[in-house]
Amino acid sequence: MSGSGEFDYIRTRLAPLSLGLPGAAALTDDGAVLTPPEGCDWAVTADTLIEGRHFPHNEDPALAARKALRANLSDLAAMGADPHAYMACVVWPDTNREARMSGFADGLALDQDIFGVHLAGGDTTSAPGPWMISITAFGSVPKGQAVRRSGAKPGDQLLVTGTIGDAGLGLKARQGIYAPPKADVEWLAQRFTLPEPRCALSGLVRQYAHAAIDVSDGLLADARHIAEASRCMLELNLDSIPLSDPARHWLTQQPDRSQALLELASGGDDYELVLTMSADIVTDFITAASRLGVAVTRLGEVTFGGDSDGGLIVKVDGEPITPSSFGFTHF
Amino acid sequence: MSGSGEFDYIRTRLAPLSLGLPGAAALTDDGAVLTPPEGCDWAVTADTLIEGRHFPHNEDPALAARKALRANLSDLAAMGADPHAYMACVVWPDTNREARMSGFADGLALDQDIFGVHLAGGDTTSAPGPWMISITAFGSVPKGQAVRRSGAKPGDQLLVTGTIGDAGLGLKARQGIYAPPKADVEWLAQRFTLPEPRCALSGLVRQYAHAAIDVSDGLLADARHIAEASRCMLELNLDSIPLSDPARHWLTQQPDRSQALLELASGGDDYELVLTMSADIVTDFITAASRLGVAVTRLGEVTFGGDSDGGLIVKVDGEPITPSSFGFTHF
Numbered sequence: 001m002s003g004s005g006e007f008d009y010i011r012t013r014l015a016p017l018s019l020g021l022p023g024a025a026a027l028t029d030d031g032a033v034l035t036p037p038e039g040c041d042w043a044v045t046a047d048t049l050i051e052g053r054h055f056p057h058n059e060d061p062a063l064a065a066r067k068a069l070r071a072n073l074s075d076l077a078a079m080g081a082d083p084h085a086y087m088a089c090v091v092w093p094d095t096n097r098e099a100r101m102s103g104f105a106d107g108l109a110l111d112q113d114i115f116g117v118h119l120a121g122g123d124t125t126s127a128p129g130p131w132m133i134s135i136t137a138f139g140s141v142p143k144g145q146a147v148r149r150s151g152a153k154p155g156d157q158l159l160v161t162g163t164i165g166d167a168g169l170g171l172k173a174r175q176g177i178y179a180p181p182k183a184d185v186e187w188l189a190q191r192f193t194l195p196e197p198r199c200a201l202s203g204l205v206r207q208y209a210h211a212a213i214d215v216s217d218g219l220l221a222d223a224r225h226i227a228e229a230s231r232c233m234l235e236l237n238l239d240s241i242p243l244s245d246p247a248r249h250w251l252t253q254q255p256d257r258s259q260a261l262l263e264l265a266s267g268g269d270d271y272e273l274v275l276t277m278s279a280d281i282v283t284d285f286i287t288a289a290s291r292l293g294v295a296v297t298r299l300g301e302v303t304f305g306g307d308s309d310g311g312l313i314v315k316v317d318g319e320p321i322t323p324s325s326f327g328f329t330h331f
Numbered sequence: 332m333s334g335s336g337e338f339d340y341i342r343t344r345l346a347p348l349s350l351g352l353p354g355a356a357a358l359t360d361d362g363a364v365l366t367p368p369e370g371c372d373w374a375v376t377a378d379t380l381i382e383g384r385h386f387p388h389n390e391d392p393a394l395a396a397r398k399a400l401r402a403n404l405s406d407l408a409a410m411g412a413d414p415h416a417y418m419a420c421v422v423w424p425d426t427n428r429e430a431r432m433s434g435f436a437d438g439l440a441l442d443q444d445i446f447g448v449h450l451a452g453g454d455t456t457s458a459p460g461p462w463m464i465s466i467t468a469f470g471s472v473p474k475g476q477a478v479r480r481s482g483a484k485p486g487d488q489l490l491v492t493g494t495i496g497d498a499g500l501g502l503k504a505r506q507g508i509y510a511p512p513k514a515d516v517e518w519l520a521q522r523f524t525l526p527e528p529r530c531a532l533s534g535l536v537r538q539y540a541h542a543a544i545d546v547s548d549g550l551l552a553d554a555r556h557i558a559e560a561s562r563c564m565l566e567l568n569l570d571s572i573p574l575s576d577p578a579r580h581w582l583t584q585q586p587d588r589s590q591a592l593l594e595l596a597s598g599g600d601d602y603e604l605v606l607t608m609s610a611d612i613v614t615d616f617i618t619a620a621s622r623l624g625v626a627v628t629r630l631g632e633v634t635f636g637g638d639s640d641g642g643l644i645v646k647v648d649g650e651p652i653t654p655s656s657f658g659f660t661h662f
Contacts, residue, residue, distance in 0.1 A: 023372075025479060025480075025481065025560075028480060028481060028556075028559075028560040029410070029479055029480050029481070029560070030376050030406040030409065030410075030480075030544065030545070030547075031374045031375055031376035031406050031407065031409075031410050031412075031470075031477075032374070032375045032376075033372045033373070033374055033375075033410075033472075033477045034372070034373045034375045035367060035371075035372040035373055035474070036366060036367075040366075041354075041364045041365070041366040042364065042365045042366055042373070043362045043363070043364055044362055044363045044364075044365045044418065044451065044452065045361050045362035045363075045452065046418045046420050046452060046453050046454050046467065047420075047454050048420045048422060048454050048456050048465065050422065050456060050458045052458070053456065053457075053458055054456075075361040075362050076362065078361065078362075079360070079361075079362050079364075081362075087375065087377045087467050089377050089378075089379045089420070089465045089467075091379060091381065091463060120375065121375065121376065121377060122377050123377050123378050123379045123465070125379050125381060125384065125385075126384075127381045127383070127384055127460070127461055127463070128460065128461070129458070129459065129460025129461055130458055130459070130460055132422060132458070132463065134379065134420045134454070134465045136377065136418050136420075136467040139362075141364075143366070146362075146364045148356060148359075148360055149356075149359060149360050149361075150356065150359060150360070213361065214361070216361075225359075228359075229356075229359040229360070
């Protein structure tokens, strides 16, 4: 209704986020018209972030909004797709709503500029309970070139971008479970709060990768998703996982190095990319990614297909170990 | 994780709902590849339904799932789009989860068969608080032919499908506020619990209508959305709104007929279509819709554009009245 908070908010704060996307009709319709660019498919992904579960209760609303958007953009990057548009369904809690509504729109505006993406539509409701942000994102990818989890081939190498485990340590710091050295505080907080989706690599992902996934549940869990979807065995050398200096600092304080590495490799929210590709093009890929400012590390290899359902073999010092957990599950 | 409830559920209960849609990759990926059929646009819409707000706390989970899907299909029908696929983001509550998960998949399976639509992907999470079902639906519409709220033209007639106010009465009955005669109980309950999206009319909507919207907030609220988006004045004769026999029975018991009609016309969840079209084709449209089993009623007309922001004039016995409320808002 005009004059109501809901419709005023859509008109004054959300509709401006749709400008530049004619099919969104300035959010005056219940639906958008979204057609992929000529010669492209849509890659479509959806993620819901919940206050108290995926971001802390006292999170800056702009950062919560950006993390929700970025979690989806990260999925698009793993598919080799370029961000285009997104739908946002938000359930506003009954408390502290004004500050959240304002910060939410501010945060999205910032990330829209960074990633070249526009709001296409969605739904705003309210309910008792936690704040929830559910985003469905659309990325364009040349027809037939979307990269899947299921494409890994025996002989492929297994790679990962950036560093692993920072977000989990950032969460521990936020929860007061870990007190990082002063110099590490900001890095770890940033990695947990405002992950960097690897959108810059989307073109290289579709050019080079047989299979890819982003690390949201945890490196081991997500590598295993590739193994299962591809019906291959993946060998992952835990000693090889790339660590930031802050993660190394934490590691040196742990009594059991293998257990600590497992912990870093099963923390979620890193939003790095795990990829497999032919061994003969790995060096080219690493060089090309480096030119875009992204470090890539070799983690292991795809050993064989066989008749198994596929699985992940985790090795430390060349010996297989059995992790007690691979990563996060909701239930 | 294999062996966990979350991934087992996706594999055994949700993945079968994606069969027939190759781009969904049997839900083994974080994203789907969704490209509209040759020569078509995607119409994309999103709606979140929340337990205790959009469906009752003790609702049959299969019916809750179907209502969530149908609310979205109704939006597609209003745009003149044919249902194709949907993404489902579900937040499962901590209580009574097993029954809900099972009923949810059962309900979607039933409606997928009825409406010819497939699950493309989504996200399952859990949180304390109410059960939430957020669906983003994709419908195909020939390029450039999506029907908008904004297309109403002076001289158009204003029409509505089916009957209005039943769902609101069904809710009252469910809440124990209204005790319908025995013969009316089932009809009212059904209209609230399992609305009938007017998908059968999508082709006629794009062929005939200048503007359309589905009735989710309430007839008056949604008619006003057309008026505002089209920057036209709409005149709606409250005496003309189509009523079912059960709604007539309720009406005869009300002390103030005008107020009672306003109440019926501002109840939500009817999921009928409100349309405007040129006066000279209205009879043809009504005949064609009737052949598809859908009654259509003339409600009024689009009077003029002018320089106003557009608005709705509600008339009883030819005289304008001012409703105290047009329909539902969340805040």
